[in-house]
Amino acid sequence: MKPEIHNIKSETDRLIIRLLQNQDYERWMEGFRNRLPSQHKYDGNKMDMHGWTPQKFNEDVITKLQQLADRDEAYVFGVFRKSDQKHIGKVELSTIMRDEFQWGLLGYTIHNQYWRNGYGKEAVKEALSLAFKELHFHRVEAHINIDNQPSIKLAESAGMEFECTRKGFIYEFEEWTDNLVYFLNAK
Template identity: 65%
Template sequence: MNKFDCISETERLVLRPLKVDDFKNWLSEFENRLPSQHRYDQGKIDMSECTEEWFTNLVEKHQELALNDMVYVFGVFRKEDGTHIGMIDFSTLERNDFQWGRIGYTIHNQYWKKGYGKEAVKEALIMAFKDLNFHRIEAHINVDNTPSYNLAESVGMEFECTRKGFIFEFGEWTDNLVYYINSK
């Protein structure tokens, strides 16, 4: 199986790469986002540049990144109606003797507080180990992003350290908490 073809299902969700025909569903859910709920929630986003052609190029870029083992991007969809509710991605940090990756996750804020994040991330980690052959996955989380580190802990990730001045964002080098999980 090509790693880009990974698809997984939970009781309520389907995790899979985006397809060109997801455009209207994907765009609709971004446009239906609520105003920002906290510092790390983008809230409403200007989607005016996101045309079908733009989205087709995005899907092709995701495929290219996956085929080159750089980044794997999965849409999170509700199984009952196919609604796009978020995204999960894995970036390859190092292969060879490490098999090490990083996870990123986001659920559209109109779907928060329903357990979708935990369900999606838990399943995505299974995919990372079983289908993408990672041994170690890290989440790099801003020190004050309580919802994100609570989610990491809820799926079995463990706090490892604080990396000082780790990521340049908000016009400065910010500290990040590192959570990790290894394959069993």
């Protein structure tokens, strides 16, 4: 079943989680511009924001993300702080398989200048709720590098369970890496 995604929006006590829109350009830029230097191996490098314009944002981000959602391939939600509307990161849900599986993959990124405030846990818990209630997944997994302790702690704090280690599972850093699989099933 393909979900109706255009109006999906969810709120927690402190956060708003919704699809990015054209008017988010300045907030989106500010979130990336104000990132601190990389804090560890899995904290991506500061993005080069030179050359980004509202038009490029619309074409390269908004339009492409909408196409992915329209095809039920991936849903990338911006995470915004309610108190000041700042863009603090994203949560994404990708379809692994539908049919009798209804199986999705969870990814998450909070800009490092907002770490250690509980935003990641709050956003991930709400993303899992969206996955089950709005996107109709039965199972959602997170694939986490075995040495990514912050991500492991986040998945566990959001209620996901460790299932297994998949050996040589994802090609990154110019090699096949092992990943831990955390999961949650719909209740």
